[in-house]
Amino acid sequence: MKPQTPTPPKRRAATATALPDRAGVARVLGVSLLALAAVVGMARSETIVSHGISTFGELKYPADFPHFDLVDPNAPQGGRMTFRGTGASTTFDSLxxxxxxxxxxxxxxxLYDSLLAGSTDEPDAAYGLVAETLEYPEDRSWVIFNLRPEARFSDGTPITAEDVVFTxxxxxxxxxxxxxxxxRDIESVEALEPHRVKFTFREGASTRDLxxxxxxxxxLPKHYYETVExxxxxxxxxxxSGQFVIRDAxxxxSIEYCRNPDYWAKDLPVNIGSGNFECYVYEYYQxxxxxxxxxxxxxxxxxxxxSSLIWATxxxxxxxxxxxxxxxxxPDNRPAGTQxxxxxxxxxxxxxxxxxxxxxxxxxxxxxNETLFFGLYNRTDSFFENSPLQAEGLPEGEELALLEEFRDQLPPEIFTEPAFTPTESTTRQLDRRALRAASALMDEAGWEVGADGLRRNAAGEVFTLEFIEDQPTMERVLAPYVSNLRALGVDAKITRIDAAQIQQRQDDFNYDIMSGRxxxxxTPSMELRQIFSSAAAEAKGSANLAGVADPVVDALIEKIIASKTREEVEIRSRALDRVLRAKHIWVPNWYSGQHLVAYWDVFxxxxxxxPYSRGDExxxxxxxxxxxxxxxxxxR
Structure with a gap:
């Protein structure tokens, strides 16, 4: 498995994009869109004024909280944290x-701060960072952020509402x-005053998370990009706009980020006890x-x-x-990962x-798992593996009622069979039972085996399947799979290319099959549009690796985004999970439910x-x- 990016030493209320890294079992920034609902104070006719927001229920921390509970507020500052540069590439050429x-x-x-910052121990809450407070009506059709006048960019220029509009x-x-x-659901952004900015959301949009x-x-700094393209x-x-600047790239x-000595927000409650190193360094290797x-x-x-092999041996x-x-x-208490x-x-x-x-x-x-992974993993079958969002058994209750709305657009087995789970294979590399079942399906689909052992369609085209990869560690997993596919009559192969080529081919959707995590x-929300929606299917560089473009999937995504309670989120996510699994858009991989880490004992x-991160931040x-x-x- 390819690694995730090491957890950066800052918490974000939301991530603006979930673009996947472009190589191997890439991770995507697993995107957590944090939303609101906690009423902390009232002002001016039903407008809620608050120091933070939470998707469901009350905020854990009051307006005068000194720091998050799980940090050490007396943590010393200084020293260096060094990681391996991983994920997107073995190199970089852009900042x-x-x-x-x-x-x-x-x-x-x-390098960047945001108006809000996430909590270390709440899955869907955020508190003021550049924004001191926020105001919004109960229907959340708009929000006003009141910026801290002392907020500064790294060059000392004040951060203003105009910069937020420009961003x-x-x-x-x-x-x-x-x-x-x-x-797409942000209708307009306007600077009401130098330190007061209003976002108005599209009429009819689900506004819970906006x-x-x-x-x-x-x-981003408007003044800087007046002279830089x-x-x-x-x-x-x-x-x-953030706590660190680039010292060397x-x-x-390698790339080295070091503390801005003039950073204005180091003593804010959301920052106390985190980002404790003087410098963070990413070292790159081939x-x-x-x-x-x-x-x-x-x-x-x-x-x-x-790598389970390396972890074990x-x-x-x-x-x-x-x-x-x-x-x-x-322990990793998040959903296990859609890999x-x-x-x-x-x-x-x-x-x-x-x-x-x-x-x-x-x-x-x-x-x-037995031969290559030392028994360390479990099989993934759900897009929300190891969480309450995972579909199980037959649909029933409110989930069934929701799916009934789309019965005429869904395959009958959605209603008559349990949520799809891959058939368990034997511990021989080529499972003859699986081969017979797969052969029958390929025959039914019109891909028949010729005299040379390869499958062709009615037009005489050979069924080819190319895996692109830039790391040898994944080849030990892919090679047996390719061998099994060739036994099925598929002209399968692995092509080694460099990470830059993989990125370009992914951006252009120029691939047969792509590894991704x-x-x-x-609390899934708008990030689902990036991974599974029709709108993202043809957006260049999209996270929709499979190119899913299905009106039922789109409708279920919007229902999840519009959910008013956690129960609704879970029911609707299970319905989406069930529909996606029935479409067979991927070959599900594996998960462990843990972070396997090693570190020099200097921390x-x-x-x-x-509960929701490795904690090294x-x-x-x-x-x-x-x-x-x-x-x-x-x-040294």
Whole structure:
């Protein structure tokens, strides 16, 4: 499995985009759109005035809270946290994460603040950062943010309402095409006063999450982009609105973010106890093997492991046995992650769901788990795996009533069979039972085996299937799958290309099947449009890897977004999960429900891990531990 981006040392109320990384089992920034409902105070005829918002129920923290509970408010500041640069590429050539051009460096979110910031221990709450307060009516048809007058960009220029207006405009007009999907329900943004900005939402839109979406946008400096072209990639460090600035950026090698000594918000309650390092560094390596070898010798300090083989067999190096490197399994309380091999439904050969189901049958998870994964994983079958959002059994009650609205547009088995779960295979690589079932489906779909053993359609076209990959670690999983597909008569192959080519081919939808992982929210909302909606299916650079374009899926997404209670979210998400699973848009992969991490023992950390993250965003540098390891010659 390809790794996720290490957790950056800041919390965001919302992420403006969920564009997936472009290589292998990419992660996407699992997008959590935090929303509102908590009434903290009233003013001027039914307008709610608050220091924060929450999707359902009351906010945990009052207006005068000093800091979040799970942080150490006395955490020392300073030192360095170093990660491996992973995910999107083995290199970078751009410091602009908002456009499709170029390979953006990791960690660029450290440069930007937003109007709101998320809590460490609430799944769907956010509190004022650049905005001191927000105002909104009970129907949430608009929101006004009152900015802190002391807020500054990294060059010392005040952050004003005009910058917030500019941010929205430039993202829609010049940003990645996905922003047009993400921000489509924002009707207008206007500066009412220098530090007061109003977002008005589209009439008829589901507004539950829109104030938090607006509050989660990275704030961009209008004055800076008056002389710099926003739509072009660049290696010139931009002016940002956040706590860190770029100290050094060397494409293909590393990027270093260090604290802005003049950062205005370091003592705000939402920042106390987090972002404790002086610098955060992402080190880039050509492949995972080179990266792991560097970690073992102290080339970087924090490593999240995504290879079961290495986790089971690779941690016998001296630094572990001497106690210099700590190996931990941290619980992950989020949905397990939507990970799989996604078919590109934009291609004619994948239009028949029987074909997609047959191809999925040839992936033998049970054999892979026993032979390749050391039994560490469970099979994924749901798009909301290991959560209350996962469909189970036959639909009933309110979920059934919801699906009845679309009965004439859904396959009959939605109502007569349990939610689709991949058939369990034998522990022999090629399961003959699965091969027979898959062969029958391919025959029914018109792809018959010829004298050369390859399947062709009525036009004589061979069924080909190309996996593109840039890391050798995934090939050990794909190679047996390809072998099984070839036994089915599919002309399957693995093509090694570099990460830049993978990104371009994904942006252009130029692939047969794409590995990808999305970290789903406990309160799914507008991010679902980016992953599964018709609008995103043809938006260049979209997170809709499969190209799903289905009116029932679109309608269910909008019902989830419009949910008024958590119960409604769960029921409607289960319905969406059931429909997507019946469409066979992917070959589901595996999950562990844990973060597998290793790190050099030079950190201090709070006593309790936050429930919805790894928690390293709250760590700090322990100078005594670091000094001890240096004295022993373990680290430079």
């Amino acid at each position: 602009n994460p908002f456009i499709l051009k170029g390979q953006a460096a990791q960690g660029l979110g450290l 929205h405009q430039v993202l829609v007009e010049k940003g990645s095409p996905s922003y047009q999907v993400i921000l 104030p938090a979406l607006a509050g989660g946008l990275s704030i 926003f739509a072009e990639s660049t290696m010139v460090p931009p002016v940002g 060397q494409p293909g090698r 492949d995972s093997t080179a990266a792991f070898e560097a970690f073992k010798s102290g080339g970087y300090l924090f490593h999240q492991e995504f 690779g941690y016998d190096f001296p630094a572990v046995s001497r106690g210099w490197v700590v190996k931990e399994e941290l 799989g091999f996604w078919f590109n439904l934009r291609l004619a050969k994948f239009q028949d769901p029987r074909v997609r189901e047959a191809l999925g049958m040839m992936f033998n998870f049970e054999w892979s 999305f970290v789903m929210s406990l 201090g950390k709070p006593g309790q891990q936050p 709250l760590w700090w540098s322990d100078t005594e531990k670091l000094g001890s390891l240096r004295a022993q010659g373990a680290l």
